[in-house]
Amino acid sequence: xxRRRLLATLAAAASGGFAGCGASGSNxxxxxxxxxxxxxxxxxxxxxxxxxxxxxxxxAPTVQRARSTSTAPATLTVTITNEGDxxxxxxxxxxxxxxxxxxxxxxxxxxxxxxxxxxxPDDRAGECWTRAAVPPDSVGFDGYACGQSPLAxxxxxxxxxxxxxxxxxxxxxxxxxxxxxxxxxxxxxxxxAEPIRSVDLWLEMTASxxxx
Numbered sequence: 541x542x543r544r545r546l547l548a549t550l551a552a553a554a555s556g557g558f559a560g561c562g563a564s565g566s567n568x569x570x571x572x573x574x575x576x577x578x579x580x581x582x583x584x585x586x587x588x589x590x591x592x593x594x595x596x597x598x599x600a601p602t603v604q605r606a607r608s609t610s611t612a613p614a615t616l617t618v619t620i621t622n623e624g625d626x627x628x629x630x631x632x633x634x635x636x637x638x639x640x641x642x643x644x645x646x647x648x649x650x651x652x653x654x655x656x657x658x659x660x661p662d663d664r665a666g667e668c669w670t671r672a673a674v675p676p677d678s679v680g681f682d683g684y685a686c687g688q689s690p691l692a693x694x695x696x697x698x699x700x701x702x703x704x705x706x707x708x709x710x711x712x713x714x715x716x717x718x719x720x721x722x723x724x725x726x727x728x729x730x731x732x733a734e735p736i737r738s739v740d741l742w743l744e745m746t747a748s749x750x751x752x
Contacts (some may be wrong), residue, residue, distance in 0.1 A: 548715040560711070561663035574675065574707045576668035581607055581750045582713040584661050588744035593737055596624025599639075599725060601743050606632075607750065608713060610667035614703040616654060616745075620724065628688035628727040630735070631697065635659045637686035638699045639741075640736040647718035650709050652745065661704075668705065668712055675708035682684050688730040703745070706742065717746045 586603045598621045608614040618639050620629065632641050638656050644655040655661070667715035691697065721742045725735035744751045 549583060550719070551590060567712075573672045574662070574665055575672070576665040576670050576705075576712055577612045577713050579667040580683075581605055581609045582614070583678065583748045583750045584616075584713075585746050585748070586616070586743060587717065587746050588742075590742050592740040595741045597629075597739055598623055599724065599739065599741050600653070603745075608669060608703065613669040615657070616703060619696050619697060619698045621693075622691045622693055624693065626690070626692050626729070627736075628690050628730040628732065629697070630686045630688055630725040630727070632686075632689040633697050633699045636684065639724065640699075640701060640720060641686075644720065644722045646706060647720055649716075649718065650706050652716050652747065653704045653706045653709075653712075653719045656705055657700040657702055660695065660702055666709070668703045669702070670705035670712060671707040679684070688727045688732065690730045713747045715748050716743055719744050 582740075583606050585604060585606060586601060588603060591599050592686065598611070598619075600619045600621070601616065602617045602619070604614065604617050620639070630643075631637055633656075635656065635658070640654045641656075641739050645656075647653065661671045661673075662674045705711075714725040719742060721740070724739045724741065726739060727735050
């Protein structure tokens, strides 16, 4: 499927929704943090996966918990397995350099956010999985680089993500389709200066309402 056509389809699919959370658009002193009263259950499903140039390196996303309720969020597990010789990659299961770190955890179109379990925001809005914070005019990320992490043959790196609402958008876990993209660079070893190749991964997730 052509990427341009897919992005257009996802944007159209996610345009519908319903009110529940309010997000302000400017970080002025008079604004108040996001609030959320609509915490009805949602269902998160993984509906599409594609990896490019993933020879000898499998990347397997799996929805572990599909139901998002007031007591627990939906969760996604991403496992990277080295099916070839010993090598190194530029991701690990750590707070700074995981597969969907920084801006790669934000969906396109905006609406969902993947937070690494253990590194989720501590300013949750009520019983909703969204931040109780004033949305900024723009979102920036630290510009650090991720070094190489060794990945021996047959070894895996597994990261668990909680699926949160993007507090800078209107509504709460709006029904629709959302896309996430990331790239994993592969090195011959942890001392290599240049990668031997990069593996592109995209996945599509859908959010929908479910009965309480």
